[in-house]
Amino acid sequence: MLHSIFTMIVNAVASILAGVLLLRFWMQVVRVRPPQSVGQFVYQLSDWLVLPLRRLMPGGRHDWASLVGAFLIVLLSIIAILGWQTNFDFKLIFLVSLERFFEWICYGFMATLILEAVFSWVNPHAPLAPFVRALNDPLLRPLRRIIPPLGGVDLSPLVLLILLQIAVRVVGALLFGVF
Template sequence: MFFQILSFLLDVAAGLLGGACLLRLYMQLQRIPFGNPVGRFVFALTDWIVLPLRRVLPSVKRWDLASIVAAYLIELSQFAILWLFVRGSPAVLPALALFGLVRLAISGAIGLVIVYAILSWVRADSPITDVIDRLAAPMLRPFRKIIPLVGGFDLSPLALLVVLQVLLIILANLQAAVLR
């Protein structure tokens, strides 16, 4: 029971901090200004780890390497803490952290699409709505080219959610195969 509680709490903490690092990276890739509430929240959560890493890892074009390495280190820390209780082979920790990072990115995209869909139904007039629209649009664009509006409804978020769920299933099976 203790291990399950610890695993859950670490998953929540690593998901929040690592997800914020990945969101920081994605916002920079999409050139979304950080002066909005989402940007300020992301900076507040990630500056403590990203800024020191930035001294060592410069950005490559628009790719903020410090943000992605920070997210990886957070995932690695999560699995290292759990390893202390399980005592398996420490050689699998880097691979587990990499799979965790990809799973975190996919889960973050799922969350973003769900929030986008909900906000599109209520049409909230908020600066957050604009940020979510700008973050979700690049992921939805390929689906919107293929899927027409059905009765005035945009089904592209649903299609993207299905694809992301399939990717999570593939990732879980790949992880199981690699770590055998």
């Protein structure tokens, strides 16, 4: 029972930290400026890791320190959860970390898609709505070229949700099926 509580706490803390680092990376990739409250939250929660990593790997067009930091958080959480159980099989820990990292990336995209859908139904003029729309636009734009709106309803977010779920399953199968 204590192990499950420990696992829950580690997963909660790691998913928040890694999620913030992934959001920081994605905001720079799509070149969207966050609202002040979101920006302060993201930067204050992640600067402790990103700034030292930037000394080791200076960024160019992308904030690689944020992406590497997110992976390090995932890796450390897996080591904390599985490390003492598996006689520290680094290959297994690394594969589980890769899978978890990819899952969290996809789950982050799924969360922003769901947020955008909620904003479009409840309050399309909410202060965060343009920010969330800008985060999703690079992923939805190619699908919107292929899938036209049906009766004024944009089905591309639903298609992207399904594709992201398929990607999570395929990557998991490939990582653990091959190795």
